[in-house]
Structures are given as C-alpha cells and as structure tokens.
Amino acid sequence: xxxxxxxxxxxxxxxxxxxxxxxxxxxxxxxxxxxxxxxxxxxxxxxxxxxxxxxxxxxxxxxxxxxxxxxxxxxxxxxxxxxxxxxxxxxxxxxxxx
Amino acid sequence: xxxxxxxxxxxxxxxxxxxxxxxxxxxxxxxxxxxxxxxxxxxxxxxxxxxxxxxxxxxxxxxxxxxxxxxxxxxxxxxxxxxxxxxxxxxxxxxxxx
Amino acid sequence: xxxxxxxxxxxxxxxxxxxxxxxxxxxxxxxxxxxxxxxxxxxxxxxxxxxxxxxxxxxxxxxxxxxxxxxxxxxxxxxxxxxxxxxxxxxxxxxxxx
Amino acid sequence: xxxxxxxxxxxxxxxxxxxxxxxxxxxxxxxxxxxxxxxxxxxxxxxxxxxxxxxxxxxxxxxxxxxxxxxxxxxxxxxxxxxxxxxxxxxxxxxxxx
Numbered sequence: 001x002x003x004x005x006x007x008x009x010x011x012x013x014x015x016x017x018x019x020x021x022x023x024x025x026x027x028x029x030x031x032x033x034x035x036x037x038x039x040x041x042x043x044x045x046x047x048x049x050x051x052x053x054x055x056x057x058x059x060x061x062x063x064x065x066x067x068x069x070x071x072x073x074x075x076x077x078x079x080x081x082x083x084x085x086x087x088x089x090x091x092x093x094x095x096x097x098x
Numbered sequence: 099x100x101x102x103x104x105x106x107x108x109x110x111x112x113x114x115x116x117x118x119x120x121x122x123x124x125x126x127x128x129x130x131x132x133x134x135x136x137x138x139x140x141x142x143x144x145x146x147x148x149x150x151x152x153x154x155x156x157x158x159x160x161x162x163x164x165x166x167x168x169x170x171x172x173x174x175x176x177x178x179x180x181x182x183x184x185x186x187x188x189x190x191x192x193x194x195x196x
Numbered sequence: 197x198x199x200x201x202x203x204x205x206x207x208x209x210x211x212x213x214x215x216x217x218x219x220x221x222x223x224x225x226x227x228x229x230x231x232x233x234x235x236x237x238x239x240x241x242x243x244x245x246x247x248x249x250x251x252x253x254x255x256x257x258x259x260x261x262x263x264x265x266x267x268x269x270x271x272x273x274x275x276x277x278x279x280x281x282x283x284x285x286x287x288x289x290x291x292x293x294x
Numbered sequence: 295x296x297x298x299x300x301x302x303x304x305x306x307x308x309x310x311x312x313x314x315x316x317x318x319x320x321x322x323x324x325x326x327x328x329x330x331x332x333x334x335x336x337x338x339x340x341x342x343x344x345x346x347x348x349x350x351x352x353x354x355x356x357x358x359x360x361x362x363x364x365x366x367x368x369x370x371x372x373x374x375x376x377x378x379x380x381x382x383x384x385x386x387x388x389x390x391x392x
Contacts, residue, residue, distance in 0.1 A: 005171065006302075006335035013180070016266050017374055019384075023391035030320065035332060038388060040381035041300035041370050044334040049158075053151050060099065060147075060177045065247035069180040069212050074270055075173040076302060076368070079158050082111070082167040082310055087334035088341050089338075093334060097317035104237035106272060114278055114307035114364050117286075120328055121293035135235060136290060138283035139202035139272050141200075142236040164240065167310050172272070174237050180212055184208060185236035188215075196221035209376070220304040245354075249347050256295065256343075258372050271369040271377065275354050278363040279309070 001049040004073055005077045007056060013068035024066060025059040032058070037087060042074070046087045049079070058084035073084055100159070102185055103107055103175045105154060106140035110168035123157040129177060130156070135185060140172070142182040144185045200283055201273045204238035207259055216229060216291060217254035221255040228254070233283060238270070242283045245275070246278040295343040298381055299371045301350060302336035303355055306364035316358060319353040326352070331381060336368070340381045343373070 002068060007029075012022040029036050031054040037044040044051050050081060063071045105127075127134050127143060128155040135142040143150050149152040154173060161169045203225075207217040225232050225241060228251040241248050252271060259267045277282040301323075305315040319349060322329045323339060326349035331338040339346050357365045 001155070004334060006153055006333075008300075010206055010208070010268060012206070012208070016209035016374070018208070019387040020391050022388045026388060026392055029150065033113065038298075038385055039256070039331060039333045040298060040338040040340075040384045041336075041372070043180065046334075053155070057099070057151070059178045060175075064177070064179045069115055070178040071172065072206060074370070077154075077158075077173065078168065078170045078335070079162070079170040080310070081162045090334045091332060093313040094316045094320065097314050098320055102236060104204075104235075108304055108306070108366060110304070110312070111305070111310035114276070116306070117289040118293050120290045124290065124294055136287060137202075137235045138200060138231060138240040138286045139238075139244075141276070144236075170304060174270070176237070178212070188236045189234060191215040192218045192222065196217050196222055197351070223380070247353055249351070250363065253343055255295070258370075260375045266372065266374040268370065268372045270364065271371065273369065274364065274366045275353075275358070275359045276364040 001079055003047065003049045003052050003077050003079050004090065005045045005052050005075060006042050007045060008074045009059055012069040014068050021063055021066065021068060024062055024073045028058045028062055029055050041089060044087050099177055101147045101150050101175050102179050103143045103173060104106060104140050105143060106172045107157055108170045110185065111164040112166050112193050119161055119164065119166060122160055126156045126160055127153050142185050181192065197275055199243065199248050199273050199275050200226050200286065201241045201243045201271060202238050203241060204270040206268045207264040208268060210264050217259055217262065217264060220258055223255065224254045224258055225251050240283050243291055295373055297341065297343045297346050297371050297373050298384065299346050299369060300301045301339060302368045303353055304366045305362040306366060313359065315362060317338055318356055320355055322352045323349050338381050367379050380390050
C-alpha cells in the first residue's frame with residue numbers, strides 16, 4: 001500500500017534548539033531510500049506504507065539513542081485506491097487552480 | 099518500544115456520515131488487543147509500537163475494503179525512555195494540578 | 197460559527213515534565229467558559245469559533261508568561277453546516293455502532 | 295505575537311477531488327497578505343497570530359459558502375519568545391546539519 005505522509009518530530013527535554021535532531025531524522029528517512037520534501041513544519045514523505053512507518057519508528061529510536069528522553073511526533077498519512085498520485089501531483093493539482 | 103498514540107481517521111469520498119467507518123476502526127483496534135479511549139476527535143491508544151502501527155495500517159485496509167476511496171489519518175505518537183507512563187497516568191498528572 | 201476542536205499543547209525548552217503547563221492551559225479553557233474533555237493526548241473543546249481560538253491564543257500567552265521559551269500546539273477544528281452536533285453526540289454516534 | 299503555522303484543510307462530503315477547495319483556501323491566505331508555502335500535505339504560514347487565525351476561519355467560511363457541508367482542519371502553530379525565526383530560517387537550520 002502506497003502512502004503520502006507528513007511527519008513532524010518534537011524532541012522533548014533537550015532545550016529549544018531542535019534542528020540537529022530534525023536533521024538526524026531527515027538522514028534516517030533518506031537512508032531508508034524514501035522520497036522526502038522538508039518544509040518549515042515537518043517533512044512530506046512518499047513510499048510504501050511499511051517502509052515509511054519503519055523509518056518513522058527508527059527516528060524515535062535514533063533520537064532516544066542521542067539522549068532525547070521524550071519524543072512526540074505528529075504523522076498525517078493518506079492512502080487512496082481510486083488512482084495513483086505522487087506528492088508532486090498533489091501540489092501541481094492545487095497550483096493549476098490558483 | 100511502548101507508545102501512547104492518538105488516532106483520527108478521516109474517510110474521504112463517502113459523504114458526511116462517518117461514524118460507521120470510525121466504529122469499524124475501533125473494532126480493528128480492539129481486535130488487536132490494544133488499550134483504547136474513544137474521544138470526540140479521535141482515539142487514544144496504548145501499546146507496543148509495532149502492534150499500534152500494525153492496527154493503524156489495518157484501519158486503512160479495512161476502510162478501503164468497505165469501499166472508501168481515500169483515507170487520511172492523523173497520528174500523534176509519544177515515546178519516552180526516562181520512565182514508564184500510561185494514558186491514565188498522563189490524565190491524572192494533569193488533573194492533580196487543576 | 198460553532199466548532200468542535202481538539203488541542204494538544206507542547207511546551208518546549210522546559211524539560212520533560214509538562215503536566216503543570218498542560219494544567220495551566222486547562223484553566224485558561226475553563227476560565228473562558230468552554231466545554232472541555234481532557235484526554236491522554238490533548239483536550240476536546242466545544243464552543244463558538246472565536247471563543248475557542250481566543251482561548252488557544254491565551255494558552256500560548258500564559259505559557260510564555262510562565263517562562264516557556266517555545267510553544268508548539270496542534271489543533272484540529274471541525275465545523276459543519278448540515279446539522280448541529282455536540283462532542284457527546286460524536287462519541288455516542290460511534291459507540292452505537294460498536 | 296508572531297506565529298509559524300501549518301494548515302491542512304479537509305473538506306468532507308464533496309467527493310474525492312479536493313484540489314479546487316484547497317486552491318480556494320490558498321487564495322484566502324494570499325488575499326490576507328500572509329507569507330505561505332504550499333506543500334503536499336498542507337501549507338506553511340507565517341504572520342501575526344491574529345491575521346493567521348482570521349484567515350484560517352475565513353477558509354472554513356469560504357468552503358461552506360462553496361457548499362462543503364463539513365470542514366475539518368489540522369493546524370500546527372509555533373510561537374517563541376527567545377528569538378525571531380522565519381519559516382526559511384527553520385528549513386535552513388536543518389539543511390545546514392544534513
């Protein structure tokens with residue numbers, strides 16, 4: 001099952017500067033061979049459901065290994081059976097109507 | 099890895115009455131043996147990471163089998179390595195301070 | 197415009213124990229006269245759009261006054277014009293189908 | 295109070311093709327003079343808290359005027375008092391560490 005997802009990771013208990021933890025998660029997603037688009041409040045991810053969610057679990061594990069005591073994430077996940085659609089298709093489809 | 103999660107499922111393309119689809123997801127979560135608390139905008143879930151996320155994937159699959167063309171969900175997932183904590187602990191901890 | 201909302205507040209930069217901050221937000225919501233239901237990953241809120249969102253803004257302001265340097269929140273908000281519905285209606289409507 | 299937000303709008307009860315509704319919301323945000331970045335699962339928004347949330351309310355109103363019976367949205371909102379930060383700063387700060 002193909003999924004388009006969006007992931008926001010919030011490391012808790014390590015102060016206010018979170019970018020090095022977010023970068024570590026980006027590397028996890030890239031190492032998993034997933035298609036990603038970083039934005040200012042998370043990362044769009046495209047791939048097979050199992051691959052995407054294995055990588056998200058790995059993000060939690062890696063952050064805990066880096067010493068983060070609590071990790072909270074917000075995931076949006078969209079699946080459809082009516083037709084194939086990529087992340088770029090979704091953006092283009094909106095932009096055409098602007 | 100233990101997780102406390104929150105799941106909101108949004109079936110798209112099947113009109114405005116969504117409760118029978120939400121109920122189908124509740125049954126998936128219960129059949130998976132997970133601890134759940136239904137609320138007005140989703141469901142709290144407690145369990146092992148792999149069990150929780152396998153059940154969420156199953157919710158998407160079951161809804162598509164019921165004929166829902168598109169399913170979007172929002173998942174919040176929290177893990178911590180500093181101490182054990184249940185869903186009930188979290189609520190009690192806030193209520194004590196009110 | 198009536199709204200059913202769900203609010204999760206994440207204070208950042210104040211360590212791992214967040215319940216006193218969550219409790220402060222609960223008090224803000226209650227002082228605003230809003231109907232609320234606390235759960236393990238946030239709070240359901242019911243009320244007029246402007247009242248609900250004024251209270252959410254106030255949560256951010258109060259946490260910053262308590263010394264929290266960064267506050268991130270996740271809000272879900274649902275409005276409908278086809279019929280009136282309360283938070284309790286939503287839960288009951290699902291439970292009837294279980 | 296300055297906010298960096300992320301908005302995902304889900305029109306319910308109007309079928310599976312949602313891009314014309316998402317485009318209508320983009321126009322509302324642009325007409326409000328807000329800085330925005332469309333992505334595959336929502337839109338990043340930067341601006342004054344009141345302006346951002348007035349525009350989000352307007353999105354719900356405009357969709358209902360277009361005949362959408364139910365609208366659900368997911369908003370993430372981040373405020374900080376330790377230092378000024380733009381959406382582009384956030385992305386750059388992560389990219390530097392990759």
